[in-house]
Amino acid sequence: MTISSLLRIDRIACDGHGLCADLLPELITLDEWGYPVIPLSVVPHELERHARRAVAACPVLALRLDSTAHGVRRGG
Amino acid sequence: MTVHPLSGPAPGYDDPYEAAGIRLLTGRRTGLDEHLARHGVLPLPWSGRGGGDERLISAVELSGLTGRGGAAFPTGRKMRAVADGKGFPVVVANGMESEPASRKDATLLDDAPHLVLDGAAVAAAAVGANTVHLCLARPRLLQAERMRRCVDERLRRGLDRINVRIQQLPHHYVSSEESALVRWLNGGDARPAATPPRPFEKGVRGQPTLVANVETLAHLALIARYGPGWFRRVGHPDAPGTALLTVTGAVRRPGVHEVPMGRSLGSVLETAGGATAPLSALLVGGFFGSWLPAGPALSVPFTRADLAQLGAGPGAGVVVALPKDACGLAETARILNHLAANSAQQCGPCRFGLPAVARDFTALAEGRPEKDLWARLRSRIELLPGRGACRHPDGASRLAATALSVFAADAHIHMTGHPCDAFHGSAVLNIPQAHVPGPDEWR
Ligand SMILES: Cc1cc2nc3c(=O)[nH]c(=O)nc-3n(C[C@H](O)[C@H](O)[C@H](O)COP(=O)(O)O)c2cc1C
Numbered sequence: 425m426t427i428s429s430l431l432r433i434d435r436i437a438c439d440g441h442g443l444c445a446d447l448l449p450e451l452i453t454l455d456e457w458g459y460p461v462i463p464l465s466v467v468p469h470e471l472e473r474h475a476r477r478a479v480a481a482c483p484v485l486a487l488r489l490d491s492t493a494h495g496v497r498r499g500g
Numbered sequence: 501m502t503v504h505p506l507s508g509p510a511p512g513y514d515d516p517y518e519a520a521g522i523r524l525l526t527g528r529r530t531g532l533d534e535h536l537a538r539h540g541v542l543p544l545p546w547s548g549r550g551g552g553d554e555r556l557i558s559a560v561e562l563s564g565l566t567g568r569g570g571a572a573f574p575t576g577r578k579m580r581a582v583a584d585g586k587g588f589p590v591v592v593a594n595g596m597e598s599e600p601a602s603r604k605d606a607t608l609l610d611d612a613p614h615l616v617l618d619g620a621a622v623a624a625a626a627v628g629a630n631t632v633h634l635c636l637a638r639p640r641l642l643q644a645e646r647m648r649r650c651v652d653e654r655l656r657r658g659l660d661r662i663n664v665r666i667q668q669l670p671h672h673y674v675s676s677e678e679s680a681l682v683r684w685l686n687g688g689d690a691r692p693a694a695t696p697p698r699p700f701e702k703g704v705r706g707q708p709t710l711v712a713n714v715e716t717l718a719h720l721a722l723i724a725r726y727g728p729g730w731f732r733r734v735g736h737p738d739a740p741g742t743a744l745l746t747v748t749g750a751v752r753r754p755g756v757h758e759v760p761m762g763r764s765l766g767s768v769l770e771t772a773g774g775a776t777a778p779l780s781a782l783l784v785g786g787f788f789g790s791w792l793p794a795g796p797a798l799s800v801p802f803t804r805a806d807l808a809q810l811g812a813g814p815g816a817g818v819v820v821a822l823p824k825d826a827c828g829l830a831e832t833a834r835i836l837n838h839l840a841a842n843s844a845q846q847c848g849p850c851r852f853g854l855p856a857v858a859r860d861f862t863a864l865a866e867g868r869p870e871k872d873l874w875a876r877l878r879s880r881i882e883l884l885p886g887r888g889a890c891r892h893p894d895g896a897s898r899l900a901a902t903a904l905s906v907f908a909a910d911a912h913i914h915m916t917g918h919p920c921d922a923f924h925g926s927a928v929l930n931i932p933q934a935h936v937p938g939p940d941e942w943r
Contacts, residue, residue, distance in 0.1 A: 434694045435847040435889045455883050459848030 429467040430490045431475060433460060437486035444487050447478040505543040506559050510726035521734045521760045523742050524718050525611050532653055535614040539725060541659065542618045544625050552583030552628040556724065560626065563728035564740040565720070569594055569713030570786075572804040572814050575720070578710060581700045582627045585708025589629040592685070592704065593620050595636050595643075595714040596669065596676030599786040599816040600838070600932050604744035605714050607756040609643055612718060613650045617664065619717025622724040624662045627710050631663045634714075635681050637671035644668055672937050673787070673842035677890045678711040680844070689942035691844040692890035715744050715817075736762025739803035743814065747772035749821035749928050750779060759802070766798035768819055777823035781906050783929075785815025787835050788895020791828060791902040794821075811902060820929060827922035829910055832903035833858070833865035834931050839896045841936045849884050849893040856880055857900055864911060867919035874915060878904070 431451065440458035450471055453461045467475045467489065479487045511518040517526060530538070561576030582589050593616065597605035609616060620632040634651075636644050644666055651664045667685065669675055675690035682703045684690035703709025712720075719741055723731050732740040739761040745768060748754040752773025759771055765782060769775055779794035790812035792800070800806050807813050822828055840858040843850035860877040863870060881904070884897035904911060910920045 435849075435887060436692075436694045438848060440848055455848065455853065457848060457852040459852070459887070461883060461887070 428469070429472060429475065431462055431465045431467055432488040432490050433462070434486045434488070437484050439484050439486075441483050443481045443483070444478040447481055448474050451475070452478070505724060506555070506727040508540065508543065508725040508727075510730040521742060522758050523722060523734070524608060524615060524715070524744060525756065525758045527611070529610060530612050530614065532614055532650070532657070535612070539615075539618075539722070542621055542721065543725065544621060544661075552579070552589070553626050556622065556626040557583060559728050560720065560723060563719075563723045563731040564738075565716065565723065565731065566739065566804065567713055568715035568719070568743060568814075568817065569711075570815050575712065575716055578700060578712075579623070579626050582708045582710040585701060587707040589627040590704040590707050590709045591620060591623045591627065591629045591632040592678070592681055592699070592709055592711045593623075593632055593634045593714050593717055594676060594678070594681065594711055595634055595647075596671070596681070597816075598637065598671065598673050598676040599818065600673075601748065601783075601786050601818045601820060601929065602746045602816045604746050604756045604817055606640070606643065608715055608718060608744060609647060613647060614654075615718040615721045616714045617650060617654060617660070618721035618724075619712075619714075619719070620664060621660055621662055622720040623710055623712055623717060626720075627708070629662070629710070631665065633665050633667050633681075633685055633704065635667045635669055635676070635685075637676075638668040639671050670937070670942055672844075672942070673839065674844045674890060674892050675942065677892070679890065681711060682709060684943070691846060691942050692888075692892070694889050734760045736760075736801060736803050738762075738805055739801075743802070743817050745771075745802075745817045745819055747819045747821070748930075749783075750775055750777045750823040751821050752776055762801045762803050762806075764799050764801055765792075765819065768802055769798070769821060775821055775823075777825065779821050780824045780826070781822045781828055783818070783820035783822065783831075784812045786818040787839060788892070788899050789813070789815045789818060790898055791822075791832070791906040793906050811898070822928055825922050825925055826928045827865070827910065827920055827925065828903055828907040829861070829865040829914060830919075830923050831927060831929050832899060832907075833861045834927065835929065836861050836896060836900060838931050839892070839899075843892055844890075844942070847888040847893070849887045853880060853884050853887075854893055854896050857884065857896065861900060861903075864914050865919065865923065867914045867917050867923070869915045869917055874911075 442458045445452040445454045557579050565575045566572040654660050670690045677692045679693040680690045682699045683693045685704045699709040735741045742758050757771045782792050782797045836858040840855045857880050881900045884893040
């Protein structure tokens with residue numbers, strides 16, 4: 425089993441600064457108001473470094489990289 | 501009368517309610533004496549301090565009971581996750597019923613308050629909690645007062661070993677979402693919180709928290725007495741038991757009806773006296789439910805799996821019958837405006853996306869087709885789901901998307917700048933005045 429990283433966004437903290445999309449355009453685009461759209465949150469190995477940069481760049485610390493499946497929706 | 505846990509003498513088919521498949525709603529207010537005469541004292545010999553109750557949890561798992569608050573998630577599985585969590589579990593009974601089209605929880609709390617309170621005790625015993633927070637909408641003063649009296653009466657008679665606290669929360673569409681309840685109980689705003697952690701992991705005071713709808717709890721009260729086998733005698737093998745449905749719109753007897761799960765939507769309408777006019781569509785689930793074309797929908801069984809095949813779900817148990825002479829686009833536009841105004845204004849999709857969809861939809865309903873309206877609306881609707889802290893935008897998106905497909909023919913007429921004739925008719929859905937909650941109205 426390979427453990428891959430997952431991109432997580434705290435949607436409440438996110439203010440639509442959009443830096444994440446600049447640094448990680450392969451995975452993140454923006455809607456017309458500048459809020460991130462992430463069709464696939466699994467980060468391929470080769471993009472991991474870019475993903476870390478995007479996480480570090482978020483001015484409100486809304487972006488996170490989770491290395492486990494923790495947080496996958498469960499419960500009603 | 502003593503009832504043994506999980507194997508009490510269940511009401512037989514000679515019982516008129518049981519024969520009719522009615523378990524929760526007797527149609528009038530049931531006081532404590534009548535409640536005890538009918539069901540006996542709740543058998544909870546397992547109720548000890550600390551630790552959940554394996555026997556009870558497996559019984560709930562076997563019963564196949566699913567949550568009646570919207571997501572239809574298996575209750576037993578959720579209980580197990582809470583009981584297995586780290587800490588001292590807490591139970592939250594969700595009686596907020598913020599869905600404007602639903603009346604089932606209010607009706608249940610009116611008719612059978614002691615089934616709900618029994619169920620709260622069962623849930624507490626199952627997960628090993630000793631506190632239950634019963635969350636109610638603050639404006640419903642009478643409801644809270646009545647429930648408080650019921651709790652006091654049980655306390656006086658020494659029926660409960662748990663501490664039931666009546667909590668009165670701000671009443672907005674999203675203040676009843678589970679993470680909003682937890683956030684408020686922890687001293688914050690009744691607005692959805694960022695997850696994870698989800699309440700079952702870390703909820704009230706940081707403890708594993710079971711959030712359950714009050715109807716779900718009422719079913720638990722009976723499962724604890726009569727067992728999972730009895731529970732499954734009514735309903736569908738994949739969706740056992742009964743459900744409280746609020747059936748409105750063009751039906752003869754609008755109101756809350758208790759219906760065995762798995763009945764067809766057509767038979768649900770019959771329970772409400774049948775349609776009063778030819779129907780164009782059904783709204784299933786509630787304000788963030790799905791529109792289904794009336795013809796094919798009538799034969800669909802009311803279960804999560806069957807509804808899912810049509811892109812719908814049981815939601816809060818709302819079924820609205822839309823007559824042919826009403827305009828589904830106008831109805832949808834009004835609901836969307838309500839949902840947009842009632843969001844917590846926290847996440848991008850609810851601050852910008854949902855209000856934009858509501859505006860576009862209103863333009864469509866009114867026959868004001870701006871350039872690119874159709875394409876823009878479609879892409880905005882598609883971008884709502886999965887991008888909020890809670891599923892408010894997801895629900896709104898589903899409502900809007902199903903409206904565009906079910907009322908596609910009408911939409912084409914509206915797109916030529918002429919609303920359909922029905923647009924000028926009177927509205928079917930009763931929508932409360934949209935009031936945007938101010939920043940200080942969440943506490
Ligand atoms: C915006 C929103 C509003 C909700 N409102 C209610 C509500 O009024 N009552 C309710 O029981 N569940 C409501 N829910 C679902 C709860 O979050 C939670 O899933 C439910 O109370 C769990 O109970 P159950 O498993 O018994 O269904 C709402 C969910 C969302 C996303």
